[in-house]
Amino acid sequence: MRGLLARGLLAATLMVGALNHAVRAEDQPAELTEDEVKEAVQFVYGNALFVLLHETGHMFISELQLPVLGREEDAVDALSSVLLLESHDDTLDTAITDSADGWFLSDQEREKAGGELAFWDTHALDKQRAYQMVCMMVGQDPEGFKQFADSLDFPESRREECKYEYDKTKESWSNLLAPHAQPEGGKNNFSIIYEEAGPELKPYADMLKEANLLETIAGTFANLYQLKDGIQFVATSCGQPNAFWMPAERKLVYCYELASYHDQLISKWLVENRNKDDGNADDQTEEGQQ
Numbered sequence: 272m273r274g275l276l277a278r279g280l281l282a283a284t285l286m287v288g289a290l291n292h293a294v295r296a297e298d299q300p301a302e303l304t305e306d307e308v309k310e311a312v313q314f315v316y317g318n319a320l321f322v323l324l325h326e327t328g329h330m331f332i333s334e335l336q337l338p339v340l341g342r343e344e345d346a347v348d349a350l351s352s353v354l355l356l357e358s359h360d361d362t363l364d365t366a367i368t369d370s371a372d373g374w375f376l377s378d379q380e381r382e383k384a385g386g387e388l389a390f391w392d393t394h395a396l397d398k399q400r401a402y403q404m405v406c407m408m409v410g411q412d413p414e415g416f417k418q419f420a421d422s423l424d425f426p427e428s429r430r431e432e433c434k435y436e437y438d439k440t441k442e443s444w445s446n447l448l449a450p451h452a453q454p455e456g457g458k459n460n461f462s463i464i465y466e467e468a469g470p471e472l473k474p475y476a477d478m479l480k481e482a483n484l485l486e487t488i489a490g491t492f493a494n495l496y497q498l499k500d501g502i503q504f505v506a507t508s509c510g511q512p513n514a515f516w517m518p519a520e521r522k523l524v525y526c527y528e529l530a531s532y533h534d535q536l537i538s539k540w541l542v543e544n545r546n547k548d549d550g551n552a553d554d555q556t557e558e559g560q561q
């Protein structure tokens with residue numbers, strides 16, 4: 272599993288970095304420097320990976336009729352984290368760090384806008400989702416993610432618990448999926464569709480398509496677990512920054528608006544944090560939590 276995921280996602284991440292500089296630079300000549308554009312693209316892409324792996328978790332639960340104990344949204348966030356972390360790849364470690372930062376930043380935006388916390392939501396609160404990802408990170412590699420966890424004042428006692436939680440999560444998903452392993456030579460046939468986007472979202476549509484985002488996810492899971500043919504992976508405009516697994520249509524959807532949303536989050540942060548000593552998103556989120 273780890274080889275496929277790492278190779279596919281690494282290749283795509285490197286490719287998007289190179290390709291999208293041109294796309295975004297034209298759009299925002301005065302806004303971001305070359306390095307900031309690279310960072311923003313990496314952030315958008317890393318968050319897209321996390322979200323797509325999350326939706327893939329919903330797909331497995333639905334298609335393979337897997338049992339879920341506890342909240343499904345938490346379970347598939349955990350799967351997404353495990354898939355990224357088990358790749359043991361620096362690029363994917365950055366992707367999961369960026370995804371945790373994505374939730375921290377979105378929580379800050381909500382707070383600034385005076386938005387209420389959605390305690391009733393099907394998902395945990397953004398900040399809780401972020402901390403649970405941090406838990407998976409330090410649970411898997413306490414040393415590798417020490418700096419990130421320290422920057423968040425993530426308690427030592429919690430880090431200890433996270434080792435057990437990580438192992439249990441990985442083992443649980445692995446055991447649930449094992450009976451559905453693809454037989455030797457078997458292959459899932461996913462349809463991949465990038466729909467046209469309007470002028471505002473076109474740069475994101477182009478970016479995701481050029482980076483083969485959907486192909487990478489589809490390729491990663493083509494040979495792993497047996498799924499019935501006919502599943503579609505679709506990137507499209509949805510009118511909202513989101514992503515979905517649609518069980519009746521057997522369709523996994525990534526909305527271009529979500530890429531735009533993550534781009535705005537990180538671009539704003541990058542501009543606001545220029546010229547700060549040792550400025551990075553981790554330090555910034557720390558301030559927000561005190």
Ligand SMILES: [Zn+2]
Pocket residue numbers: 325326329344347
């Ligand atoms: Zn979900």
